[in-house]
Amino acid sequence: MKKIALALLVALLSACTTTVPQIDRSLTARGQSPRVKFIIIHYTVSDLPRSIKILTEQEVSSHYLLTDTARPSFYALVDESRQANHAGVSNWKTYTQLNVSSIGIEIVNPGFTESPQGRIWYPFPQAQIDQLIPLLKDIVARYNISPENILGHNEIAPQRKQDPGPLFPWRQLADAGLIVWPDANRVAAQRVVYEQMLPDAVWFQQKLAKHGYATPQTGVFDEATRNVLIAFQMKYRNTRFDGMPDAETAALLEVLTTPAPVAPAGAVAIK
Ligand SMILES: [Zn+2]
CATH class of the missing domain: 1.10.101.10 (PGBD-like superfamily/PGBD)
Structure with missing residues (x-):
């Protein structure tokens, strides 16, 4: 009994004397860069209610979700300072596991359906793109993101992904100065x-x-x-x-x- 009381006393004392680390923040390293180096664009394949449910209640997530409402708008589901789970196993140049270094944007869009005439892809309403481009410009400016680092999910995981699909208007992003377009x-x-x-x-x-x-x-x-x-x-x-x-x-x-x-x-x- 005496031993237990003594152990408790020692524990209490050590808790009281926890030292605060002394950190000098007056110096700054030259060799550093923003965590965010990529923007990855996706479509959700689901409607808005289901997209919200999946992206908020399951392990998969994205920083932003662009709605397909009459006046599209964004949900910010993960803070940009934190990692979202949208890219999965992924590669671009020497980078791997792009969740670590990217911001993920999910766009509500059904993707495609199979029909007797072949695969039918769903276009992105212009109202969505009109919302998307200003957000992209804002993110690019804040993290100094290179034009070649704005990518579709299918580009960083071409063996298993198609999104954002062939109807995503990359040309409009080029016209907005966000990506490079071949002359x-x-x-x-x-x-x-x-x-x-x-x-x-x-x-x-x-x-x-x-x-x-x-x-x-x-x-x-x-x-x-x-x-x-x-x-x-x-x-x-x-x-x-x-x-x-x-x-x-x-x-x-x-x-x-x-x-x-x-x-x-x-x-x-x-x-
Ligand atoms: Zn995706």
């Missing part, structure tokens, strides 16, 4: 070259990897490579996204992965 004149010129001779699988796999996608380097157009090509085509050439290599896809890849040639200083354009 049409350069694409047209390259396309002529590749129509003469289409690059091989090694070329496509290397270019897709250079652009940022996790791409197998097998030297053959296997299913995994086609899935990556589908993700690329859905974004930049959504009139056909069959995952098959073609001259236009090659031209888009070449232009996006090769900086525009800069005219030497003092050069004069020949008319």
Whole structure:
């Protein structure tokens, strides 16, 4: 009994003497950057009530949920300083597990339905995009996010995801200065070259990897490579996204992965 009383006394005393760590915050390291480096765009596949239920009551979550109401608006479900569970197993360039370094935005949209005529995708109402673009601009400005780091879920997980699908209007994001869009004149010129001779699988796999996608380097157009090509085509050439290599896809890849040639200083354009 005496022993227990003594142990209690010691415990109480140590609790009282807990020291507050002394932290000097007058110095700041040069080598640091914002936690948030990516914005990942999704569709929910569910209607609004079900999307809310899933994203608030289950393990899956996102920082923002964009409604499909007549006047769309956002729910902020996870604070930007915290991690949300929206990306899953994911890769972009040297980054993995993008939940850690991204903000996830879910857009209420049914995704697609299968029909006898094929898969039917659902468009995004312009009112949603009109809400989305200002939020993207705001996030980009606050974290200094690179244009190439605004991505669809299917781009960071091309083997298992399709969202936000081929009808997400990436071109509007480019017009708003948020992402890079391949220059049409350069694409047209390259396309002529590749129509003469289409690059091989090694070329496509290397270019897709250079652009940022996790791409197998097998030297053959296997299913995994086609899935990556589908993700690329859905974004930049959504009139056909069959995952098959073609001259236009090659031209888009070449232009996006090769900086525009800069005219030497003092050069004069020949008319
Ligand atoms: Zn998703």
